[in-house]
Amino acid sequence: MHAEYLVRMANQIGDFFVPDKGESEAPAAIANHMQRFWERSMRTQLVAHWNAGGAGLSPAAFKAAEIVAAHLAATTPKA
Amino acid sequence: MYAINHHDLGTPASDGAAVTLDIDGQTVTVPSGTSLMRAAALAGTSVPKLCATDTLKAFGSCRLCLVEIEGRRDFPASCTTPVANGMKVRTQSDKLSALRRGVMELYVSDHPLECEACPAKGHCELESMAEVVGVTKSPYNVKGPTHQGAVADTSNPYFNFNADLCIVCSRCVRACNEVQGTFALTVDSRGFASTISASQKESFLASECVSCGACVESCPTAALSEKGLITVGKPEKAVTTTCAYCGVGCSFVAEVKGQQVVRMAPNRDGDANHGHACVKGRFAYGYATHADRITKPMIRAKITDPWQEVSWDIAINHAASEFKRIQSQYGRDSVGGITSSRCTNEEVYLVQKLVRAAFGTNNVDTCARVCHSPTGYGLKATIGESAGTQTFDSVQKSDVIFVIGANPTDGHPVFGSQMKRRLRQGAKLIVADPRAIDLVRTPHVKADYHLPLKPGTNVALLNSMAHVIVTEGLTREFYVESRCDVDSYQRWKAFVAQPSQSPEALEAVTGVPAGDLRAAARLYASGNNGAIYYGLGVTEHSQGTTTVIAIANLAMATGNVGREGVGINPLRGQNNVQGSCDMGSFPHEFPGYQHVSNDKARSSFAAEWGVTLAAEPGLRIPNMFEAALDGSFKGLYVHGEDIAQSDPNTQHVTAALSAMECVVVQDLFLCETAKFAHVFLPGSSFLEKDGTFTNAERRISRVRQAIEPLAGYADWQVTAMLSEALGYSMHYSSPSAIMDEIARLTPTFTDVSYAKLDELGSIQWPCNAEAPNGTPTMHIDEFVIGRGRFFVTEYVATAERVNARFPLLLTTGRILSQYNVGAQTRRTDNVVWHEEDLLEIHPDDAEARGIKHGDWVGVASRAGDTVLRAEVTERVQCGVVYTTFHYPESGANVITTDNSDWATNCPEYKVTAVQVSKVNHPSAWQTRYREFSKETTRVARHTDLATSS
């Protein structure tokens, strides 16, 4: 999927949670939303984009991607 | 005439205190306010009648229902006389018989009892009443004028008006006024000359009549009668079933002769509709047997090949082998399925089961994605259940009705009529809509406030209403403290109280005058029972979910949830939107909204189904398209849904479909999506199968088979065959067995069964040990979530903005006579009311562009362009244009963009920046569309079955 598509969605999610949860708690809420509603390959591709610098991600979405990355790493079966 | 199996009680029910009286020596106890006629009927005695029927207030004009009351010397009409304690009533005596005979003879002198030849024979109350009172033939040599030979009005495509058979009982006039609320009919002139007139003596078709059929239903004779009675003949059986169109879910009695429906009579015992209907469910069922129905399975290698008709075995095995090939080549998650809100609960359940158990992936989604997915998320987050809180009847107890982003008289007509009834009784009305929908001003109804907001500003509007309510101290603190999460409430309160959220500050954003907004907010908060009704004008936005949450915030803060007359009421578009969501067709949820990551739920499904299930969400429809375009998603099973027409940014969708290697479409017709398909499996219409639908009030109603499936199988059987071919067996003897499995796995459905549905008529879920007969009103003592949660709902303008290139905002909607993508209604006579989609444009915008009424205009957006005919009207505000989306060649979705809701990816259909200009040729897309349609719908005439396997 185009990174631009995923970045746009991640930022939109942030637009809701930042005003509701505040800057510090929003990243966890955004990451939780992605875990509950985004298919794994979408999260994987977002994390790949974040690893590559995360261009276009809002600050909260950027931090959320970091949480998602950790979660993915923890739940990926070892080869 | 009512359904052949209806027992009419004469006058409507009352709900007063118990009254006991004596009727013909029998002691009868009924609620006060009940008429003598109804009390007698309830006791098993039918008093002869003509002008009374139990859906209308008594009128007392025919004088056939006279009775004797002890101590009174006159003969009062039993339909207009209420019961009283200790009353002694006689319904039979020689004197009464003589009086009734006299009345009847007068009637039949002008309406000859030539019943043998009459299509209404067996239905006609004049005929049966004449027999009851002992008048067997019309007098010979009638002196004086009669109405015989009057010219019939056959203008309406579905029913005729034969003035010569009219007895001027005015039931039709009263039905149009009281039940439908259109006020299209009057009794013209007086005495003998009196006759029924539509509008100003116009034909029915040219009049204000909306063809709901209420007058036809109430007419005691064949004066107003369905054409089907003449063309098909007398029905042989009656089957109670549920409308397959909108989310009102009206109950009908299908009267059937052989394999043909004679007529659909609205079911007076129907809990959602109480005997009313609209032009779609009542009359527009002809699509089910339309010549365009595909009844043979078909396959082809490429979408540019002609279709080959094949046997069911070949088609099913071909589809299964393709899915297996794709999965082995590209991985398990390279395929998925889409369920439809037009299908039954049992079918939707099976399709999601096939995807999860046979495909082994959670890539299943439903068309509710593109309409009410924000309702699911928003209501679950705030109050804990993804469903409306009330019954439709609850509106009868509302004092203030707030309609936002919904058009009930067109989209949900039977509920719209019920709402109008309440408004005529004096309830107040607030309408928030960019357009002046009919409810804003309709006979005997006028909105107290119409808030004509700019498309895309719902959240700003609701925040400013909340600002007024909070800053003026109109919240219900006690309610909130006892039932809601107080921390989140305080945060929300502080947010909306900011000056930046005031109506004055947001007026520039919403376009709504601050004074009106303040007054409307005060009215909603302080008018006692306030009920919110909303539709796709709320959900289909990039902030759709935020708007649903803002609505819930408002309802909780004002204490308007948890009793009759109030609530949060999503009006669902298609008939089974609620059901398809309930049945687990979202990629992140099993049936009953149980998240796939919930170990307990997942293990119970895994145990019942005998498979391992994925614990992570699958792809949503728009994500499937994206994945198809990047090459990772290759196979799709589309069950009864037309994504190529209904989803936004058509060119994007069709590119995604073209990128797939196997698209299997199960449908009634070669729909737009079928043009991109490799396997076509013929579907069955609602008349051809058993099952259940769940309407917008969570009401589960039975769909019962009235005719045999045209293609040999009901849809649930086809899905089971496909699953079998994929290597996963599904053994069900009937849809009832599927419902039993659903009940075993879904906590809110535990006590639902076909036997109980037969017993109760319908059931509103939750239906389980705590609520064995269902739950009409939810959240009564506490919210399902426990304490109701508030969220801060910051307004974020959509990325779709007007600029010099695209200076107008396009919004979309639907019209009464047509339904969604129109696949059904376009194949009925409903086209006489809406032959094409039009672009509504304000006179000032039209003039600035040199556009006149009826001109062809090009509509261009960032996504694409199309051509429509212009309708210049002040119904839309300056700067806004509007169209419907019922015809594929209109290409309304060629212009809509792929912007979507942040939480659910529900597309932003309701806001597209466009430019409009006068043109004299179709758009390039339309030209391509016509050629492509021709090429992709060819069916090979001579099929060699052996070579097509």
Ligand code: SF4
């Ligand atoms: S058309 Fe039928 S319902 Fe209307 S007045 Fe005549 S008989 Fe009565």
Ligand code: SF4
């Ligand atoms: S069909 Fe409905 S709207 Fe038309 S005249 Fe009859 S009751 Fe009125």
Ligand code: SF4
């Ligand atoms: S379309 Fe809706 S309102 Fe009309 S008959 Fe069907 S369910 Fe009822």
Ligand code: FES
């Ligand atoms: S039925 Fe009572 S007056 Fe006609």
